[in-house]
Amino acid sequence: MQLRFLGGTREVGRICIGVKTKRTQILLDYGVMFDHEPGFPMHVPPKEVDALVLTHSHLDHSGAIPLFFIDGKRPLFTNKLNLDLSHMLISDFIHLSGYYLPFEYLELKEMVENNTHLDFGTEKKVGDISFQLLNAGHTPGSAQVLVEAEGKRVLYTSDFNVIDSRLLTGASMDYGDLDAVIIESTYADADHAERFKLEKEFVESVEEVVEKGGIVLVPAFGVGRSQEIACVLAAHNFQYPITLDGMAREASRIILSHKEFLRDPKLFAKAMRKAHWVDGWRDRRKALKVPSVIISPAGMLKGGPAVFYSSKLGKKPTNAIFLVSFQIPGTPGRELMDNGVCTIDGKVQKVKARVQHFDFSSHSGASQLKETLRKLKGKPKVFVVHGEEQKCEGFAGWISSELGFEAVSPKTGEVHEL
Numbered sequence: 001m002q003l004r005f006l007g008g009t010r011e012v013g014r015i016c017i018g019v020k021t022k023r024t025q026i027l028l029d030y031g032v033m034f035d036h037e038p039g040f041p042m043h044v045p046p047k048e049v050d051a052l053v054l055t056h057s058h059l060d061h062s063g064a065i066p067l068f069f070i071d072g073k074r075p076l077f078t079n080k081l082n083l084d085l086s087h088m089l090i091s092d093f094i095h096l097s098g099y100y101l102p103f104e105y106l107e108l109k110e111m112v113e114n115n116t117h118l119d120f121g122t123e124k125k126v127g128d129i130s131f132q133l134l135n136a137g138h139t140p141g142s143a144q145v146l147v148e149a150e151g152k153r154v155l156y157t158s159d160f161n162v163i164d165s166r167l168l169t170g171a172s173m174d175y176g177d178l179d180a181v182i183i184e185s186t187y188a189d190a191d192h193a194e195r196f197k198l199e200k201e202f203v204e205s206v207e208e209v210v211e212k213g214g215i216v217l218v219p220a221f222g223v224g225r226s227q228e229i230a231c232v233l234a235a236h237n238f239q240y241p242i243t244l245d246g247m248a249r250e251a252s253r254i255i256l257s258h259k260e261f262l263r264d265p266k267l268f269a270k271a272m273r274k275a276h277w278v279d280g281w282r283d284r285r286k287a288l289k290v291p292s293v294i295i296s297p298a299g300m301l302k303g304g305p306a307v308f309y310s311s312k313l314g315k316k317p318t319n320a321i322f323l324v325s326f327q328i329p330g331t332p333g334r335e336l337m338d339n340g341v342c343t344i345d346g347k348v349q350k351v352k353a354r355v356q357h358f359d360f361s362s363h364s365g366a367s368q369l370k371e372t373l374r375k376l377k378g379k380p381k382v383f384v385v386h387g388e389e390q391k392c393e394g395f396a397g398w399i400s401s402e403l404g405f406e407a408v409s410p411k412t413g414e415v416h417e418l
Contacts, residue, residue: 001019001020001021001149001150001152001154001417001418002018002019002020002021002415002416002417002418003017003018003019003020003154003180003182003383003415003416003418004017004018004019004020004414004415005017005018005383005385005410005411005412005413005414005415005416006018006027006041006042006044006412006413007030007031007033007040007041007042007412008029008031008041008060008385008386009385009392009409009410009411009412009414010385010387010388010389010392010393010409010411010412011033011387011388011389012060012186012386012387012388013031013032013033013034013039013060014031014032014033014039014040014041014060014064015029015031015041015060015061015158015385015386016028016029016030016031016041016042016044016064017029017156017182017385018044019129019147019149019154021127021128021129021149021150023127023128024050024126024127024128024129024149025044025048025049025050026049026050026051026052026053026126026129026131026147027044027049027051027052027053028053028055028145028147028156028158029053029054029055029061029062029158030052030061030062030063030064030065030067030068031058031059031060031061031062031063031064032059032060032063032064032093033060034059034060037100038063038064038093038097038100038101040064040067041064041412042412042413046067046068046070046071046072046074047072049068049074050074050075050126050127050129051074051075051076051077051126052065052068052074052075052076052077053076053077053078053131053133053145054076054077054078054082054083054086055078055082055133055136055142055143055144055145055156055158055159056082056085056136056138056139056141056142056143056158056159057082057085057086057088057089057139057141057142057223058089058139058159058223059089059090059093061158061159062082062086062089062090063089063090063093065086065090065111066090066103066107066108066110066111067102067103067107068111069103069107069108069110069111069114070102070103070107073110073114074114075114075116075126076111076114076115076116077115077116077118077124077131077133078115078117078118078133078141078143079117079118079119079120079133079141079143079261080117080141080258081140081141081254081255081258081261082141082142082143083112083115083117084254084257084258085139085140085141085223085251085254085255087108087112088223088247088250088251088254089222089223089247090108090111091105091108092247094108096303118132118133119133120132120133120134120135120143120172121133121134128149128150129147129148129149130147130148130149131145131146131147131148132145132146133145133146134146134171134172134174134175135169135171135172136157136158136159136160136161136171136172137160137161137162137163137164137165137168137169137170137171137362138158138159138160138161138168138171138224138362138363139159139168139223139224139362140167140168140223140224140227140255140258140261140262141258141261142158142159142160143158144156144157144158144160144171144172145158146175150418152179152180152418153175153176153177153178153179153180153378154178154179154180154181154182154418155175155178155180155181155182155380156182157171157181157182157183157184157372158184158386159184159186159362159363159386160184160363160364161361161362161363161364161368162364162368162371162372163192163195163364163368164195164263165195165228165263165360165362166199166228166231166232166235166263166264166267167224167227167228167231167262167263167268168228168261168262168263168362169263171364173372173375175376175377176377177377177378178376178377178378178380179378179380179381179418180380180381180382180383180418181373181376181380181381181382181383182383182385183369183372183373183382183383183384183385184363184364184369184385184386184387185369185384185385185386185387185391185392185395186363186386186387186391187361187363187364187365187366187369188366188369188384188387188391188392188394188395188398189366189391189394189395190365190366191365191366191367192359192361192365193359198358198359198360199232199235199236200236201358202232202322202324202358202360203232203233203236203238205320205322205356205358206233206238206293206320206322207238207240209318209319209320209354210240210291210292210293211291212318213291213318214291214316214318214319214320214353215287215288215290215291215292215293215294215313215319215320216292216293216294216319216320216321216322217294217296217306217309217310217313217319217320217321217322217353218293218294218295218296218322218324219296219297219298219299219300219301219306219310219321219323219324219325219333220248220295220296220297220299220324220325221297221298221299221325222246222247222248222250222251222297222298222299222304223247223251224251224362225299225324225325225360225362226244226246226248226251226252226295226296226297227248227251227252227255227268227271228360228362229295229324229360230242230244230252230271230272230274230275230295231264231267231268231271232360233271233274233293234267234270234271234274235267238293240291240292240293241276241290241291241292241293242274242275242276242292242293242294242295243275243276243278243283243287243292243293243294243295243296244275244276244277244278244295244296245277245278245284245287245294245295245296245297245304245305245306245309246278246296246297246298246304246305246306247297247304248295248296248297249277249278252272252277255268256268256269256272275295278305284305284308284309287309288309288312288313294309296309299323299324299325299326299333300325300326300327300328300331300332300333300334301331301332301333301336301342302331302332302333307332307343310336310342310351311342311343311344311345313353314342314344314349314351314352314353315344315352315353316352316353317352317353317354318353319353319354320353320354320355320356321336321351321353321354321355321356322355322356322357322358323336323337323355323356323357323358324357324358324360325360326361327357336351336355337355337357340355369395370398370402373399373403373405374403379404379405380405381405381406381407381408381416381418382396382399382405382406382407382408383407383408383409383410383416384396384399384407384408384409385409385410389409392409393409395407395409396408396409
């Protein structure tokens, strides 16, 4: 069996792993990288691909899959929730970046029509490669992939989180004996705050602002984070108005149709009932007149209604902007977090509102990543991906020295034989 590292190595974005035998090749994810122009994984001729497996909807894992439906059709395997959320995100991606893309809505439609729904734990065979999806605990519907071929068993964790959140159950970890593991390293050098303490601090901080007559803007990713924040507020019986805006609305509608993927469907339904869903600019202006919480993408303030809200709410010290997503260096959210500035009335200005970051990550932290590897059965070779170069190399070094596993931080284009 060959493992082909086609993207997402020593970087976060455009991930793709090829699994190849003498007879069959499948691709695990095929995402995009965001810059001024979208970046793609290494090209693979579609005729050489027997199937694609999608782990979750985020564009760094899903965004380039329509490339395989430009000329011909390839089977795609993921669950229905991932497919519906991916359809939403890729549609928006085409709308915003279509000029730079080699595919259009027609190819996205073909992608959707060629998907086979795959429940967690159900084994599927393509050629001489078998695979199954396991819960990853990262976003609603997110999966790890367990692959078997030529007597070898390989785990691709994709993005995963072993800790239960208000929205999701932590990742499944019953893998059996493994010959290789491809593991993310997004937070290989950092731990997250204990979840319940973080929730309590967040809700108390929100209440403090709202009870003094202020409005709290929570810029959050449309898929996963927005819904989790709504669930956190509902679980703590938050009594003030909550507004839901942007892509979080459509994502929430989709998730409501697939509640079997949630940890607590009743809590989610309660959170969605409590929130006021914005329907146009009149609702947005209205939301700015009442002490409340506004949950809206984009999580890094790169676009979406959150940009409008931040420009209005940032002018007053009674308001607050609580960041709950990772802020990539160079993004408006990171500028706000580090330097306290954002664009107000067309100019970059100092924000008067209270600014605070709460680490509601949906990735495993360093301790969880290490513990996951410690519990593995067999003596697998470990491939560290999906992290900045220094993190990938450092984590691979720790695995080799502390656990005694052979561990590498592959470069894009490398092929490893098992």
